[in-house]
Amino acid sequence: MIKQSPPIDVSIPYDAAWVANKTVLITGGASGFGAGFVRHWAKNGATVIFGDVNTEKGDGLAREVRKETGNDRVHFIHCDVSDWQSQVNFFKEAVKLSPHGGIDTVVANAGVAHKDTLLSPGDLSAAEPAPPSLKTMDVNCTGVLYTVHLAYYWLPRNPGSEACSLDSDPVKQTRDRHLLLVGSLASLAPITFATQYCASKHAVLGLFRALRGATQLHGVRINLLCPYFMDTPIVPPETRLLIAGGSLGKVEDVVDAGTRFVADSRVLGRALVVGPKMSVKQSESGEWVVVDRGSEGSVEKALWEPCADDWFEQDPFNRTLIRALNAVQAARGWSGWAYDIVKTVMYALGLK
Known part of the structure; x- marks a missing residue:
């Protein structure tokens, strides 16, 4: 039932120009990874329509990218992903702005990491506890489910597109049906001090694995990004203090991984973890070990595939x-x- 391409060999090059003439919709595109996607894909000729709750940042980014790239097919629309009607309006407006009247890729990127009150009941002498704020779940879980539901409505209606196929030619196939989910390292490992964030990103991983099995039914290819702590505003000062001494990842590596997924229509049902770039070498047992930069046989690596053979090895x-x-x-x-x-x-x- 699982229809997926072979494990990704990131040493094999792809062409970012394959995104040209695709219409890409991005939630949470005003900053962080989203802004990186907007800039890079617009530069390579895509129609990029992005939404965000931050109207000032979003509008400013759209103007800036249009001026930098000369691509006037970059549009910002205010969108609150936790509000169903806001997302519906976002998708409908995106279809109107699309040169071919359809959407090729939907990127469920919007996410927050609010201060978590789930385990902080407050005054223990009170008659009853106050309800916790579930804003993180509203955005990272419910918001993503809204995006997925709308994607499965509009992607199959993309004019000139066909059901995804392992045999597609990314050079010739300009129309696509692609859903890219943005999870986190918290999709794979526990983040104790961010309970709701960890739970919501685990949900994104579960969603990816469930939808991967539905590829043959709906013809929509699905992929997943799982970034480590990246140097973006979503990582608050307290988290930076906790991981001090380590290394933050770079937005450009997330953009590179995301572009590989969006550009190459042959890639379906795959996931990539994006971490700090490090010098590693594979041992005789097959494990990757960190070595000095420039060591014989070493490679610079920031991308790792966590679900290469999970159906056969991890289950x-x-x-x-x-x-x-x-x-x-x-x-x-x-x-x-x-x-x-x-x-x-x-x-x-x-x-x-």
């Missing part, structure tokens, strides 16, 4: 459990099925 428990469940079903046979049906009917009629 042994799932496979074992499913195999056991199937064995139970086979052992019970049709009589077991009939028993469960009768019990279900009785339950529905209140006769349990």
Whole structure:
């Protein structure tokens, strides 16, 4: 059921010019990764339509990029991703602004990392606790679900596009049906001091893995970016203090990984972690170890694929459990099925 391309070899070059003439919609595009995507893809000839709650920043960025690139197909639209109607209006306006009347790629990039009050109930002597702020979940989880729902409505309607295929030619195939999710390293590892952020980004990973199995049904290719702590405004001072002594990643590496996904229509069902650029060498056991820069056999690496063969290697428990469940079903046979049906009917009629 999983239709995906082979693991990504990031040493194989791609051409950023393959984004030319595509219409790309980006949520949360006024700063950070989003702004990097806007600049780079506009420079390479794409129609870029981005939304953000920060109207001043968004409008300023659109004007600046149009002037820098000479590309007048860069548009900003105010959008609050946690508001359903705001996103609906954003997509509808994007279709109107698209030169071909469709959308080739949707990038669910908007995300926040608000101060988390989930584990801070406040005054313990109070009669009852105040409700926690769930703004992070509203934006990072509900907002992404809204974006995905709208993407699956508009992407298949993209004029001149076809269902995604491993055999597509990115040089010739200018129309696309692509959804790019932006998760985080928090999609893969626990971030104890950011409970809701970690939970929401785990949800994005789960969404990616679920939708990857639906590629054949909807013809929409889906990919995932999982950036480490990057040098962007979303990383607050307290987090910077906690990871001091390490290294922040660079926005340009996230833009590079995102551009590979958007430009190359042959890549589907893949994910990339983007970390700080480091000098590494593969040991005899296959593990990557950090070495001095310039060491023999070393490479500079910022991109890693966390789900290269996850269906075969990272899910042994799932496979074992499913195999056991199937064995139970086979052992019970049709009589077991009939028993469960009768019990279900009785339950529905209140006769349990």
